[in-house]
Amino acid sequence: MNLRIPGPTPLPDEVLQASGKQMVDHRGPEFKAMFDRITSGLKEMFQTKNDVLILSSSGTGSMEAAIANTLSPGDRVLAVSIGEFGERFAAIATAFGANVTKLNFAMGTHATPEGVREALVKDPSYKAVLITHNETSTGITNDLGPIAAVVKGEFNKLFLVDGISSVGSIECKTDEWKLDVVLSGSQKGWMAAPGLAFVAMSPTAWEANKTSKMPKYYFDLAKAKISADAKETPWTPAMSVFYALDKGVEILKREGYQNVYKRHADLSARTRNGLKALGLKMVATEDKYASNTVTAVYLPEGIEDGALRKHIQSKYQVVLAGGRGALTGKVFRIGHLGYVTAKDIDECIEAVRGSLIDLGVKLPVNIK
């Protein structure tokens, strides 16, 4: 099966073998050594010298942790959104009592520094800005550096970044860009199974944590920090995912982080080029902002999402993701992150070609 969804991703054999290792004491020396290795690998990939904490949850848990640990009910929050995961970040802040204003950019586009600046000029009362680095629903990556220059450099706001489907695959310069909180999840580019989420915290984020009044317990990062300093977790960790991640981080380091970024960029371009040759239209209106980890593609007219995905899976053993939110039923999505090669992409594109023909779609004349 060619699992081409944006997480969970297919795992290398050595990661699968690691996942099946016997349990050890989560307060014992073996775990502490592993915790240390993983944390140091995460910090390299997050490009930060500050804390990176590990939570036993999905990425959404880390989004809740980011908000509940830095904000208080009533705090004014600007939630920049370019899709479903931007909406989710805003919804979590709202659920925990923040006073959220949404800044939405049009479907298929990215957030602009100008747009963010305008919103921050208009209302100086914001305490924090939320943003999605890579929007998995539309396949678009925001250009974070220039936006961070506005949020941090010009307005010095607390800046919380959902990097769940970017960090580990797409470069995120956490310290250089002065990002306060950056998130990721084990099932994305990390070549590991789902079940762990990561939270990078700047000194400014820890300052905000001191006065944050939103309720928290399981996701209490101050507790996680005390435990992390002792190389463990406050609650029993998802041990087999730690084993997988330990191996995944090792593989990423072996490849070299810059090579990892380049591989994702190359395979993303390969995916889009293949799809465009079939006459398909990407959700991303500009190639420059197209995501290196996931591509969202409009379905050809007359083709139902369910029919395509069912057919391609049963006939070609390729698993695609459907659309989310406003794009449900209108697009399909291809994940190209983590353990993925050009061969996986070529087989996927070939399967899309075959399926479209099987389903009666007229492809461009130069395609058979």
Place this chain on the structure above:
Amino acid sequence: MNLRIPGPTPLPDEVLQASGKQMVDHRGPEFKAMFDRITSGLKEMFQTKNDVLILSSSGTGSMEAAIANTLSPGDRVLAVSIGEFGERFAAIATAFGANVTKLNFAMGTHATPEGVREALVKDPSYKAVLITHNETSTGITNDLGPIAAVVKGEFNKLFLVDGISSVGSIECKTDEWKLDVVLSGSQKGWMAAPGLAFVAMSPTAWEANKTSKMPKYYFDLAKAKISADAKETPWTPAMSVFYALDKGVEILKREGYQNVYKRHADLSARTRNGLKALGLKMVATEDKYASNTVTAVYLPEGIEDGALRKHIQSKYQVVLAGGRGALTGKVFRIGHLGYVTAKDIDECIEAVRGSLIDLGVKLPVNIK
């Protein structure tokens, strides 16, 4: 290594193999079939016809879910506590804004129906009662049936039960006792790795959920219920732990639930008898309430917790747990839950005997 801590537990080979299976689509048919099998197995073990939801978190996450999904800030809560995990349940309710009164029973004893009745008579304003079924820090199991008869039968309060280290190993009659919320965790008796937690919800608990105002998102059980009805989870699930649990539940069913309970009762008695023969004193003052999943034992005079645990691990390859909270440094604990046999217990007791002799403890005259 003989891992004798109260979770994570050693896993059978077939569970470890399952943990290393390749990822699948968490919204696809294979996952849905597995989700269905697991949920139906959980319901049998929880002895409930109502919903049992699966969260990707440790057991502590499920404690937060129980509280945040049924209560509102300011609600009066009676938190029955016989140890550290009772304290944790109370602390979570307090963190989320409940108005908590603690009902503590003396160290080494269990909660009594009379004590609970007295507290509920004294103050009729309580909305909910929290209790720990099996207290992992002291090795004591509360006799839930008679207490439930008071809380539900006489006072009709919302009754939230932390069964994290009991359900799956010690019988818990969720429906018969009219328990509203019952929790458990995959790394306890379930022969699976840590990373998943379970929440059984009665119709009364769902009624309370409708008016609950505590903030929640990742642990929002209404969202989990909508997804569970479609045989999936709202957020990406800890897939490899699902694989492990699927196999663990299969093994438990194969053994037969009543046999599982009996095995735990037998091995618990075997543990206590072995320790008593060495002249050691249990924290549990009455055998009748001693836990079938974990035993807490006072250290002999002059023996340091760290020294004993380090020695027994390096010389005998047995891993014991230390004390928690008020018992830190005063006790050691032996886990006997999940995949555990008489041989494991005998080797553990023999290693304790050898270690105490090595460390210069004078054992009873009939012990060599």
